[in-house]
Amino acid sequence: MDVLTDLLQRSRARGAAFSHSTARGAWGIRFPTGGKLAIHGILGGEAFAWTDDPGRSRHVLTGDVVLVRGPVQQFMAHTPGADVVPFAYPRSAGPGRGARRMEFGAESGDPTTFFCGAYTFQGELCAGLLAGLPDLTVVRPCAGSSLRAALDMFAAEILRDAPGQQALLDSLLDVVLVQVLREQLATDVAAAPAWFRAMDDPSVGAALRAVHAAPARAWTVADLAGEAALSRATFARRFTALLGVAPLTYLADWRMALAREQLRDGDAGLAAVAHSLGYASEFSFAAAFKRHHGVAPGRWRTSAGTAAPSPRTGMR
Template structure:
């Protein structure tokens, strides 16, 4: 179990491909703040993309993926700073149940085609992953990249009105996201989360995969060292150097992150959460949670519900 897969699956990342657009001549589109992560794929032509806070635009070409964290309004157009129209409410057509098709711009000139999608994430498991991305990221696939092949399949499916189109597009969008994240994190490895860099380390990567595969196991440093086929001292030294925490501290941090997700869901008892995370009893889990968060899990759950209710009423 690699960490990226575990984060995306446990945070129940939900994406949808919701439009296929063609832009002609002079054009510009203003996308609203909304999803935690917006994704745009340039299938043909070229464009410029920017956010209201970025200051400079990025030139994007056919085959590029644009990722935008949801904290800012963002724009795409035929030239930097061009006049834009709102994406929301723009007239669209499309097959029933399929991706909506939109047309922007007017006048002579080359055309640009692109698709748009959006992602939401439950809880905060992916918060560190998203925070490690620039506000606007342009992922340019390497030559021979599997991402290029996926985009070709995606583009073909967009034009196919066969039954089940939307379900297939949404599944392909998941593939595009994972491949784009892999390429971006690998291309800017110094800005990537520590766990991503550590995954490539033969010693620490083995220990990380073991923890994420079995978070409830009663891990010891000796157990993790055995997974990596090294001594306890080597594992502890290498793990701490790459991740900034000791191996068992990482295990506890991850268990607490999983506990928070279950507490947010609301229905799971403390005893069941304790069992799922490998604690001997509800009381040992509650004590560990209080040490980590400075409040008992029941009080944390109540505070989390109040906060969620407050955000929903805004």
């Protein structure tokens, strides 16, 4: 279980809405700002995309993927700073059973076509998933890449109107998201979250995979050093240098992040939450939670969990 897989699965990312747009002539679009993440794939033609400042727009071409981390104003147009209309107000649209068909701009002229997928995320773990991404990312997959193949499949399916389309589009968008995140995080490693950089270390990466595969296990530093095939002292030094925290601190932080998710989103009792995270009893879990957050888990749950997540892995 690698960290990216764990965060994606636990963040419960789902494609909430899809659209296939055609724009001609002078056109500009202002997209909704409420989502955590949006993906725009340029299927044909070209455009400019930006968030807060048209002067920092990116020129996007056929095959490019634009990833926007929200909530933020986001725009796409035939030229930077063009007049824009809200995305919810197309000149024509057909709802269909799957993706909405949208048209913008003039009735004639060379078209720019693109698809949009708006992601919704539940829970705070997506903070760790999206940490390190700029507001707007442009990824240009090379010919023959797996991302290019996934985009081609998505482009073909989004124009169909067949049973099961929504489920298939959700799955394909998940594939696109994973591959875009891989490419972007690997491209700008210095800005990537610490857990992503650490995954490239064969020893520390092995220990991280072990923790995320079995967070309830009663791990010791010696156990994790064994997973890393290093001595205890060497492993502890290398882990702390890469992650910024000691191994057992990372484990405790990750367990607390999972605890907050369960307390916020579920109705399991404290004993069940404690057992799922490897604590010997409800009381030991409650004591650990209070040390970590300064408030008992029951009171934290009642207050709807206003604690701010940390950018390390969505942890406090």
